[in-house]
Amino acid sequence: MVVDSAWAAIVLFLGLLPDGGDNSAWRAPAQFVIALLIPLLMVFRRRYPDATVAAATALGIGQITLGILPAGSSIGYLVFAYTGAAFGSAWISRLALAAGLAAGPLTYWQLHLSKTVIDPNGDAQQRSYSLGEFLLLTAAMSSPFILCWAWGRLTRVRRAYLVELEDRAARLERERDAQAKVAVAAERARIARELHDVVAHNVSVMIVQADGAAYVLDNSPQQAKEALGTIASTGRQALVEMRRLLGVLRTADTAEEYVPQPGVEELPELLDQVRTAGLQVDFATSGDPRELPRGVELTVYRIVQEALTNVRKHGGPDVHARVAVDFGERELAVLIEDDGRGSTDEQLAAGGTDGQGHGLIGMRERVGMVSGSLDVGPRPGGGFRIRAVLPLKAAH
Template sequence: MHRLNAWLRGHPLVVDGVWASIVLFLALVSDYPDGTFQRIAYFTVSGIIAVLMVVRRRWPDLTVAVGMALGLVQVVLRVDPDASSLGYLVFVYTGAAFGARWSSRLALVGSLVAGPLSMLVFHDSNDAGHGFLQRSFVALLLSSPFILCWAWGRLTRVRRAYLVELEDRAERLERERDAQAKVAVAAERARIARELHDVVAHNVSVMIVQADGAAYVMDNSPQQAKEALGTIAATGRQALVEMRRLLGVLRTADAAEEYVPQPSVEELPELLEQVRTAGLPVEFTTSGEARELPRGVELTVYRIVQEALTNVRKHGGPNASARVAVDFGDRDLNVLIEDDGRGSTDEQLARGGVDGQGHGLIGMRERIGMVSGSLDAGPRPGGGFRIRAVLPLKTAK
């Protein structure tokens, strides 16, 4: 049914043609007037009305003008109204709904004079059985359908203008939303780049310290110097990986900021304790063999858990609780954060957008994509929200 309505709205000429065919059929099966001239006028008027009904939406102003002129000719020639005269109601509606201002006013004037002209021409004015007030009342009744059609057309015009305004507003909001999403992505990438900058700086600092230590013990303890050189090589490879990620994320130069220690997976219990102190019950479990992770992965895990729990506090409701599970696999690190909050549409929209600090799922996806991972986020069955992140542990050489 929805497809049929959409097709009919997209093919107005077909719809108008069907209605014109019905009106013309009713005119043909009606009683014909007596006299050759009257019959010719009768069929001519019916045919012109049917044609105008078909083309009324393509040329509304022309349709109203020709329709009003045709109505006056019919009155002058005293061609009795028939089933095809229903087309005049359609013309009045067309002028009010689709026509220019002048054609709408012309349709209104025609609606007002239709009843009095019909009483004057097609009814016996010498009929003593009807007084002036009665004839005026009948004339008003005859004009009422035309006036109602004109009012319906004006209502249609206003409604159509309102819908056009809503569509324009929706398009503007969509453009603004896309622009805000781009701004959020850029801000989050800049933030991630600064954090990775700190990670790389830390690795370089370790390399410098190890190099100084190796130079100091080179003569007295060659074995320690060899171990220091191995540490420098491993740290350098890790710094190279982080630097590649940094160059892939960073789009514009950022102002230098003071270096700060970056959190890791080992600090998750402290984070969860802070969340519990704030009033959100959180269950934390780990599985698999815990081991040292690349600094970029450590930071990504910590930030994802931090942002997810922040969203639970904001949108999960007063009685929500959460669960955090970290699974150390052979090649992947699986992180699961889920809650049993209200899980409403507003909550989902909020978690899918960004908060005042520019975070949200946009930031999570940026962080996950930076370490070549995947993110799955959505409502839980039975209520609440679930975020599952998979981060590969195999780094590039």
């Protein structure tokens, strides 16, 4: 409104200048009122485009109908032709275009067809124009209105284009933020699974070794010393893996460097730790062992680690477990079963969690990530059984 007020002040100044016209009697005050109304409408043209354009159109029609000659303020009508196209609704834009097209013929009629001229003989005659002159003059008078209307239309299209670009940029930014949040949530869930596997396994080994060391401390100091050594090495290993995992939270650029990637080759070492903790485990492989994708390698290791941790936690005393890995042509089958208590394991299978939210659910997620299948349930004859089948490319 400040900018429009500045332009309105200029139009007001032009409207108040003496124009030398022959408006007489009541037409002179009417022209003065029009010179005030046009700038006033210009001040509010952006806030109320429909109302101001409609009022300006009615004012222009009234001015022509009453025979009030155009003055300097009439230049404001060009501003309203632009306003209707740039800011008005659809019907106001059409009204502004129609008024601009009609401005030429109506003004021509007012200025020329009704004008009396004096011929050389001193007689008063009505001046007449040919059709070509009429078309040329009306086109010249309507052209400024049409150009202003076209300029306003171009402004509307450009503004709509900029709004669309801003909306698209905002939408892409929201989508990017949403994708980033999803990626962060997925990464945190993966880290939580890794931490669960590392902490649950190593801490359970340390607890068993500590209990054993306390039991044989007086009678067999050497065994207690060995148990304490196992506790120390297991703790150091857990600390190293936890530092690697937490490194992912500190820097995203080196995530692959810090993520631990144990595989099938490390299974014997894992089973030795479990046996040291007092769990009897048999291990067997079949088929043609070969290099596997790192995702499959990690999935196999974590499934076996989690399954044996659950055996120690829920299997009861004197439990015996068996781990079998079968390398097929197109799939890798992993079997972990035990002969421990069945009731607790059945509840675990039904709930899909170990009470902390990551047990068998984490297994299913890992298997699903490599498009495999997981079969979990009680074992015939007692105990618990976990079987995972992971697809592989055919060996060449």
